[in-house]
Structures are given as C-alpha cells and as structure tokens.
Amino acid sequence: MASTRTRTAGTKGVPRAEREEQLLTAAVEEFGRRGYGGASMAAIAERVGVTKPLLYQYFGSKDALYAAALERVAGSLTRALTAALAPGVTSLGTPLSVLGAIFTTLEGRRHAWFVLYDRTLPAAGALREAAERHRAAIDVLAAAGSAEFLAARGIADPLDSDALKHLWTGTVSTLVTWWIHHPGESAQEMAERCRRLITAIVA
Amino acid sequence: MASTRTRTAGTKGVPRAEREEQLLTAAVEEFGRRGYGGASMAAIAERVGVTKPLLYQYFGSKDALYAAALERVAGSLTRALTAALAPGVTSLGTPLSVLGAIFTTLEGRRHAWFVLYDRTLPAAGALREAAERHRAAIDVLAAAGSAEFLAARGIADPLDSDALKHLWTGTVSTLVTWWIHHPGESAQEMAERCRRLITAIVA
DNA sequence: CAGTGAACTGACCTCGGGGTCAGTTCACCC
DNA sequence: GGGTGAACTGACCCCGAGGTCAGTTCACTG
Numbered sequence: 209m210a211s212t213r214t215r216t217a218g219t220k221g222v223p224r225a226e227r228e229e230q231l232l233t234a235a236v237e238e239f240g241r242r243g244y245g246g247a248s249m250a251a252i253a254e255r256v257g258v259t260k261p262l263l264y265q266y267f268g269s270k271d272a273l274y275a276a277a278l279e280r281v282a283g284s285l286t287r288a289l290t291a292a293l294a295p296g297v298t299s300l301g302t303p304l305s306v307l308g309a310i311f312t313t314l315e316g317r318r319h320a321w322f323v324l325y326d327r328t329l330p331a332a333g334a335l336r337e338a339a340e341r342h343r344a345a346i347d348v349l350a351a352a353g354s355a356e357f358l359a360a361r362g363i364a365d366p367l368d369s370d371a372l373k374h375l376w377t378g379t380v381s382t383l384v385t386w387w388i389h390h391p392g393e394s395a396q397e398m399a400e401r402c403r404r405l406i407t408a409i410v411a
Numbered sequence: 412m413a414s415t416r417t418r419t420a421g422t423k424g425v426p427r428a429e430r431e432e433q434l435l436t437a438a439v440e441e442f443g444r445r446g447y448g449g450a451s452m453a454a455i456a457e458r459v460g461v462t463k464p465l466l467y468q469y470f471g472s473k474d475a476l477y478a479a480a481l482e483r484v485a486g487s488l489t490r491a492l493t494a495a496l497a498p499g500v501t502s503l504g505t506p507l508s509v510l511g512a513i514f515t516t517l518e519g520r521r522h523a524w525f526v527l528y529d530r531t532l533p534a535a536g537a538l539r540e541a542a543e544r545h546r547a548a549i550d551v552l553a554a555a556g557s558a559e560f561l562a563a564r565g566i567a568d569p570l571d572s573d574a575l576k577h578l579w580t581g582t583v584s585t586l587v588t589w590w591i592h593h594p595g596e597s598a599q600e601m602a603e604r605c606r607r608l609i610t611a612i613v614a
Numbered sequence: 615c616a617g618t619g620a621a622c623t624g625a626c627c628t629c630g631g632g633g634t635c636a637g638t639t640c641a642c643c644c
Numbered sequence: 645g646g647g648t649g650a651a652c653t654g655a656c657c658c659c660g661a662g663g664t665c666a667g668t669t670c671a672c673t674g
Contacts, residue, residue, distance in 0.1 A: 261664075
C-alpha cells in the first residue's frame with residue numbers, strides 16, 4: 209500500500225557527479241542574476257528539483273558553492289581569452305576578438321559574467337579576495353593592451369593606464385548587461401554590433 | 412540621583428528637519444555602498460547616533476527611505492547635468508563637461524551614484540520602476556548625444572544608438588568606481604584625466 | 615533476500631534584519 | 645511649576661535564509 213503515497217525521500221537515480229554539475233550550473237545562473245547576497249541556497253536547489261540538504265551535502269556551504277561557481281566561470285573565460293589572444297595580433301583588432309570570445313563563451317549563460325564581477329560581495333572576506341584574484345588573472349591581459357594603446361598615443365602615466373584598463377572591463381560588463389536585455393541578439397550579432405560601434409568611436 | 416544614570420531616552424535637541432537631513436545623507440551613503448539589499452536600517456540610524464524607531468518614525472519604511480535617497484541623488488544630478496548641457500555646445504566637448512558636472516556633484520559622496528545605478532534592486536517592484544524612471548530622465552540627455560554621434564558617422568541603427576547610450580552611462584559608472592578606489596583624486600583631477608583618456612581614444 | 619551505501623528529504627535550530635509598541639526624557643509655554 | 649508635545653529608546657515580534665540532523669527510499673551486491 210506504500211505505492212499510493214507520493215515518493216518523497218529516496219534516490220532519484222542521478223549520480224553525484226551529474227547532480228553536482230546541474231547544481232553548479234544553477235548556482236552560476238542564480239549568483240549571476242541576484243548576486244552573492246541576493247541568491248538563496250533553497251532557490252538554487254529548487255532550480256534542479258532538489259532540496260537544500262543535498263546541496264549542502266555536496267558543496268558544504270554557500271561560500272564554497274560560490275567559490276566553485278567562480279572557479280568554473282573564471283576557468284572557461286580565461287581559457288577562451290588566452291586562446292583568442294594567442295595569435296599575437298596586437299593591432300586594434302584585438303579587443304574585437306576578445307569581445308567575440310567572451311560573447312561565445314557566455315552564450316546560453318550570459319549572467320555568468322556577473323559571478324566574476326559581483327558588486328554585492330561583502331567588502332571583507334576570502335570570497336572577495338578569490339574573486340579579485342580571478343579577475344586579476346583576466347585583467348593582466350587587458351592591462352598589457354591598455355598600456356600599449358596609450359603608449360602608442362604618447363601617454364605614459366601608469367594611473368591613466370590603470371584607469372583605461374578598468375574602463376575596458378567596465379565596458380565589457382556594460383555590453384553584457386545590454387546583451388542580457390536583448391535576448392534575441394546572438395553572440396555573432398553582438399560581436400558585429402561591437403565592431404561597428406568601436407570603429408565608429410575610435411575612427 | 413537620576414543624574415548618575417546615563418541618559419538613554421529623551422530628546423537630544425536636534426529638530427526633526429535637521430535629523431531627517433542627517434539620516435538621508437547617511438542613507439545615501441549606506442545604500443550607495445552596500446546596495447538596497449545589503450544596507451541595514453539599523454546601520455543607517457547608527458551612523459547618525461540614533462536608533463531604528465526614530466528612523467522609522469521619520470521615513471516610514473526602508474522602501475520610502477530608499478525612494479527619498481533616490482529622489483535626492485537624482486535631483487542634484489539632473490540639475491547639474493541640465494546646467495552643464497545648457498550652453499548647447501554639441502561638439503565632442505559635451506561628454507567632458509558632463510563628466511565634470513558629475514564629478515563635482517559627487518565630490519564628497521561618490522557612492523551616491525550607485526543609489527541610482529543599483530544592480531541589487533529586486534527585479535519586480537515599485538522601487539525598481541522609480542529608479543528606472545529617474546535614470547530615464549538622465550538617459551534622455553545621453554540618448555540625444557549618442558544618436559547624434561553615430562549619425563555623424565553614418566550609422567542610423569536605433570539599436571546601435573541605444574547600445575552606445577548604455578555604453579556611455581556604463582562608462583560613467585566605471586569611472587566613478589575607479590574614482591572611489593582612488594580617494595586622493597579630486598574632481599578636477601578626474602575630469603582632467605578623462606579629458607586625456609577620451610581624446611586619446613577618439614583621436 | 616538480507617545488507618550496505620549512496621541519493622535524497624522533512625523538520626528543525628539560529629540569527630540577522632525589517633518593523634512595532636509602550637514608554638521616557640526633555641524643551642517650551644502658560 | 646504643571647502640562648503638552650516633540651525627540652528619542654529598549655524590548656519585542658516575525659520572517660526568511662544559512663545550516664544541520666535524523667532519518668527514508670532506492671540500487672546493487674553477495
């Protein structure tokens with residue numbers, strides 16, 4: 209007679225590795241959308257059709273889950289960017305190929321970008337440091353480009369160069385935000401639009 | 412013998428108008444720093460040396476306080492920008508004077524900008540709408556400039572123009588963020604630095 | 615078919631933050 | 645000097661979110 213009762217506890221046949229994968233994907237989405245503070249563990253679990261305790265059993269804590277999400281996003285982004293920068297083309301085409309790589313990587317998970325660039329993170333704490341460390345790894349690439357860009361125009365002030373670097377990463381954030389508000393736009397279309405805008409601005 | 416006891420309740424001689432002023436200033440600072448979700452009413456009250464109930468007696472609710480903070484920031488910003496745009500100089504010097512006006516307005520309360528541009532606001536709700544309404548009033552100015560800029564370069568796509576508008580407001584946010592991280596920089600120095608960078612980019 | 619371990623949950627604890635109430639102290643005015 | 649109202653607080657309620665525990669169901673193996 210136990211058959212009439214709707215099953216509650218008990219395995220659903222999903223192995224741990226696969227479930228972790230699903231949960232991590234949900235975490236990236238949720239953290240990216242609401243930020244660290246705004247996201248709730250229950251909501252992340254529910255996205256996968258599972259409850260909090262399992263999420264905690266697999267990831268330990270909210271901080272650890274965020275760290276894992278950060279690792280994943282930063283990893284794929286860093287890989288894509290170093291690949292895009294490999295050719296060594298140091299002209300003005302570089303930022304375009306960087307944008308293309310970012311859009312392609314983010315296609316289907318556009319909010320992921322904001323796991324890396326989360327203004328919600330508590331000012332003090334290991335999480336903030338981890339995020340900054342990952343960002344730094346990416347910013348190094350932008351820093352070189354910025355300094356070179358300015359040097360070619362006769363500006364050597366290191367603070368100017370630093371500001372330009374921030375301007376660039378900020379621009380990427382802005383573009384991703386705009387992209388999120390225009391879901392119909394594909395990665396290719398975005399890249400094309402950016403090519404048009406950048407050439408218009410710099411020309 | 413009541414004199415030995417440290418006073419707790421009872422007026423401190425600060426009239427309501429003045430206290431509201433102090434609380435509003437504290438709210439702008441706190442909301443700008445931590446975002447709507449991250450800021451706490453108790454912290455805002457404590458900044459002024461007062462407790463929660465008084466804050467609630469004067470402003471009613473967290474939403475109402477945020478709305479008031481929004482109103483104040485948007486008001487001073489809109490005033491400063493329309494004044495800066497009044498001369499009608501439609502050359503490339505316009506964005507520079509806009510930046511100058513913004514930096515001057517924000518001097519001493521740099522975080523205030525992020526009350527207007529708060530990524531933490533709940534997606535649904537009157538607060539989000541209010542913020543967007545105030546932003547729109549400012550964006551109108553940016554929109555005209557963006558369209559004009561692109562038209563002069565032979566681009567008429569309205570989506571391109573919209574994207575450029577976002578790019579511009581995003582750039583301002585990025586610059587303010589950088590400014591916050593460099594407290595020594597004065598508003599004038601920031602304006603000068605931006606002049607250098609923008610001419611380098613566009614030239 | 616009994617035993618084992620992995621997958622999974624309901625119910626609970628705790629703590630911080632929004633919001634409220636019943637006051638208490640003070641300044642001012644007659 | 646007593647009354648009135650404004651300025652102000654300690655203590656409280658409630659809820660949502662992080663985190664935990666004691667299980668329950670299932671697949672797999674001997």
